Amino acid sequence: MIVYVLGNPELPEDSLPLRLLPDLKRRLPQMEFAVKDPNEEWDVPEELAIIDTVVGIAEPRVFDSLDAFTAAPTMTVHDFDAYANLRLLQKLGRLKKVTVIGLPAAVPDQQALEFAVSILK
DSSP states (O other): OEEEEOOOTTOGGGOHHHHHHHHHHHHOTTSEEEEOOTTSOOOOOSEEEEEEEOTTOSSOEEESOGGGOOOOOOSSGGGOOHHHHHHHHHHTTOOOEEEEEEEOTTSOHHHHHHHHHHHHO
């Protein structure tokens, strides 16, 4: 299984999944992790797993559908985000099943790591 890891290393509030990446690779060596940019084209597997920071949640959470999310306001193509990319892939029929491991920005790294590992095992 491949797990897409999203985040921005330049923004502390959006870098948690990237900070967890070395420990995830160490704890789950049988899995493949790929850092992805929402603005690039993705090769989408039948079942897509994503680890990302999610605004508006207080605890780590698993989402099995994009219906749980609301779109961020967009004014230009620069506002295109992971959600918009996933919705487009879904509309094109390229996204069959998605699981998002959502991490709030303020959760401690160790708590987020343990949660993600428990879901991916």
